[in-house]
Structure formats: C-alpha cells, structure tokens
Amino acid sequence: MERIIFLCVVSACLASVHTQTFLLNPKWSPIGYKEHDVQGGNTAMDEIIKTNENQASRILDGTTSLRDGDIAVSAGKRSKVCFARSCLWSKSVDGHVYIAYKLSPEYSELEKNQIVKGMENVERDTCVRFVPWTHQQDFIDIQPKSGCWSYLGSRGGRQTLSLQSPNCLQVGVISHELMHALGFVHEQSRIDRDNYVTIMWENIWRDRLRNFQKFKTDNLGLPYDYSSIMHFGMYAYSQDGQPTIIAKSSKDVKLGQTSILSQIDKMKINKLYQCGWCDDDDYYSK
Numbered sequence: 001m002e003r004i005i006f007l008c009v010v011s012a013c014l015a016s017v018h019t020q021t022f023l024l025n026p027k028w029s030p031i032g033y034k035e036h037d038v039q040g041g042n043t044a045m046d047e048i049i050k051t052n053e054n055q056a057s058r059i060l061d062g063t064t065s066l067r068d069g070d071i072a073v074s075a076g077k078r079s080k081v082c083f084a085r086s087c088l089w090s091k092s093v094d095g096h097v098y099i100a101y102k103l104s105p106e107y108s109e110l111e112k113n114q115i116v117k118g119m120e121n122v123e124r125d126t127c128v129r130f131v132p133w134t135h136q137q138d139f140i141d142i143q144p145k146s147g148c149w150s151y152l153g154s155r156g157g158r159q160t161l162s163l164q165s166p167n168c169l170q171v172g173v174i175s176h177e178l179m180h181a182l183g184f185v186h187e188q189s190r191i192d193r194d195n196y197v198t199i200m201w202e203n204i205w206r207d208r209l210r211n212f213q214k215f216k217t218d219n220l221g222l223p224y225d226y227s228s229i230m231h232f233g234m235y236a237y238s239q240d241g242q243p244t245i246i247a248k249s250s251k252d253v254k255l256g257q258t259s260i261l262s263q264i265d266k267m268k269i270n271k272l273y274q275c276g277w278c279d280d281d282d283y284y285s286k
C-alpha cells in the first residue's frame with residue numbers, strides 16, 4: 001500500500017512538472033509564423049516580433065495601428081510622416097536633450113528599475129537625458145499595454161510608449177522603442193539598404209511583406225549599420241525558417257543587436273540632436 005501511495009506521489013509530481021513546463025513554454029504562434037532559434041541570442045527586434053505577433057493586435061484602437069512591426073501610427077491630424085529631423089525633441093541650452101517620462105503605476109519597482117536601465121543605455125555617450133515628468137508639455141507615457149511599440153519621434157503633448165510586462169522589459173527592447181521615440185526607423189528601412197542587404201522576399205511571411213518597405217530616410221552621413229539595435233534579425237518574419245535578410249558583404253555578418261546600442265546608433269543620436277561632442281574621427285580610426 002505504501003508503495004502504491006509513493007508511486008502516486010511520484011507520478012503526481014511528474015505530472016505537475018510536465019504541466020508547468022507546458023504552461024511556461026511560449027511555443028504557441030499564429031499560423032504562418034515560424035520562430036527561429038538564433039545562435040548567440042535573439043536580437044531586440046526578434047523579441048519584439050515574438051511579443052507583438054503573439055499578443056498585440058495590429059490595430060491598437062480605432063485610429064492607431066502598428067507599422068513595421070512596432071511603430072504606432074495614428075490616423076488624423078497628427079499622422080504626419082516623421083523621419084529623422086522632422087520630429088525632434090527640443091534641446092536645452094546646456095546641450096542636453098531632456099525627455100520627460102511617466103511610468104505607469106502598474107509597474108513594480110523591479111520593472112521600473114529595468115526601464116530606467118534601458119534609458120541609461122540610450123543616455124550613455126549621448127546627450128539625451130530621460131527625466132521623470134514634472135510639468136513638461138511633451139512627454140512619453142510608458143505603459144504596460146499590449147505589446148512593445150512606440151510612436152516615431154516627438155509628436156507633441158503626451159505620447160504613449162508600450163512596454164508590456166514581462167516580454168518587453170529587456171534592456172535591448174526598451175532601448176529599441178526609445179530609439180523610435182527619438183525619431184529613428186529600422187536600419188533596413190534606409191533608402192540605400194539594397195546596397196548592403198538582400199531582402200529574401202520569398203522567405204517572408206506573406207502578411208508581413210509591408211514590414212520590409214524602404215523609406216526616404218536621412219542617413220545623417222553615417223554608414224549602414226548591420227549591428228544597429230534598430231536592425232531586424234536575419235530571420236525576422238520568416239515563414240519557413242529560412243533567412244529573410246542577408247548581408248551582401250558576407251552571409252556570416254550578424255544582423256541586429258540584443259541589448260546594447262552600437263557605436264553608430266550612438267553617433268546617430270548625437271548627429272541628429274547635434275550633441276556637439278561626437279568624435280567621428282575617433283570612431284573611424286578604430
């Protein structure tokens with residue numbers, strides 16, 4: 001009898017372990033989307049795609065939708081297309097660009113600390129400073145809505161930036177969304193991208209072909225950056241596990257970035273906001 005009870009306890013334990021594994025395993029995906037395990041870690045954009053495709057509706061509300069996977073676009077009077085230089089945050093006389101933010105009270109202290117780490121990532125070696133909102137008219141309202149997304153550049157007034165918990169609270173994802181809020185689009189959206197990467201259209205999930213469009217970007221005179229935190233990973237929106245973007249220089253070039261800003265990302269910020277102490281010569285001589 002004791003033996004039977006022991007076996008029952010063991011099998012109950014195993015069953016509960018199995019159930020937990022199942023519950024914790026985020027393998028569910030929409031039809032047509034094939035997740036790809038990338039050696040050496042996913043890029044920030046891979047994490048965003050995984051979260052947004054599984055959880056965020058492409059239409060956020062009646063008038064706002066997502067473009068290119070994680071850029072919020074509103075219909076109506078504030079729908080002007082905003083690229084680098086056209087929607088800048090204002091600069092202080094002391095040379096810094098102070099961007100006010102509010103954090104939703106729904107975030108725990110740990111989560112708030114994590115978001116601040118993402119901000120520090122963008123502040124490092126740049127003149128951007130994120131400051132808690134006090135009275136500023138323009139500010140970023142960070143909320144755990146559905147998915148990871150941001151508007152492009154400063155829109156004027158309050159603008160939402162969504163960091164769903166816990167999926168969007170990785171430092172790289174937070175930094176990526178803040179870069180959108182600063183005014184940057186995805187690196188492979190650059191008008192000159194076809195000189196540097198090949199888009200493998202036949203491998204892209206059909207419903208997401210539009211996420212690979214090019215824009216008339218202002219590249220600020222900076223080189224194409226394969227390792228930008230704003231670059232899609234090699235398997236972004238792959239429908240069959242095959243690469244969707246390949247570097248022209250070499251198939252071995254890793255695209256995108258997991259958690260840190262690249263050197264050129266920082267230079268982009270410093271050039272766009274004319275930070276004044278960006279030392280290009282130092283970078284190019286490395």
Ligand SMILES: [Zn+2]
Pocket residue numbers: 045048069070071176180186
């Ligand atoms: Zn993005």
